[in-house]
Amino acid sequence: MTGIAYSRKFTAALLVLTLGAGASVGLLTPAFAATPASSCTTPTFPRSTTATAGTNPRHVLTADLDGDGDTDVVAANLDGNSVTVLLNSGDGSFAAATTYTTDSLPVAVGSGDVDGDGTADLLVSSLNGDSVAVYRGGSEQLSLLTTLTADGAYDASVADLDDDGTADIAVAAGGAGQVVTFTGSCS
Ligand SMILES: [Ca+2]
Ligand SMILES: [Ca+2]
Ligand SMILES: [Ca+2]
Numbered sequence: 001m002t003g004i005a006y007s008r009k010f011t012a013a014l015l016v017l018t019l020g021a022g023a024s025v026g027l028l029t030p031a032f033a034a035t036p037a038s039s040c041t042t043p044t045f046p047r048s049t050t051a052t053a054g055t056n057p058r059h060v061l062t063a064d065l066d067g068d069g070d071t072d073v074v075a076a077n078l079d080g081n082s083v084t085v086l087l088n089s090g091d092g093s094f095a096a097a098t099t100y101t102t103d104s105l106p107v108a109v110g111s112g113d114v115d116g117d118g119t120a121d122l123l124v125s126s127l128n129g130d131s132v133a134v135y136r137g138g139s140e141q142l143s144l145l146t147t148l149t150a151d152g153a154y155d156a157s158v159a160d161l162d163d164d165g166t167a168d169i170a171v172a173a174g175g176a177g178q179v180v181t182f183t184g185s186c187s
Pocket of ligand 1: 063064065066067068069070071072087088
């Protein structure tokens, strides 16, 4: 078996974070979801929705985390030790935010299909926690699959690095001045 089946739909969106306590995540959704960007001469991005996130959201990601075919939004709340997940209702509006507690200083979120089921999963890199938490997607409630240890974890990415058909994970370990890879296996 070669290759990894990644999520069906990772639609681009432009997001704006307003920093500070009680911060909000503003989502600017132009009507480009069904229109190729090349056909748009002058795109505009009026503010569409605003959702309350945790304390000091610093990084945001779009991916279909619940596997229902529409693109969801997740923000890493740096000083809230949490991530906020906004599930898309299918029309660019979002259900009530779900908060997941993380290790200390979650600085970045990433996604990829770590278990090969065709739906996106979530990676949360925690700088002070020296960890990358891997959450299984594919349903409205994400579940913690495993936690990787990396000194000063700053970012993580998913790819099949050894071409064995299972996803692997690369982590920028800022505290150690290293890039650490984790070889995926399936049991
Ligand atoms: Ca979705
Ligand atoms: Ca998956
Ligand atoms: Ca692999």
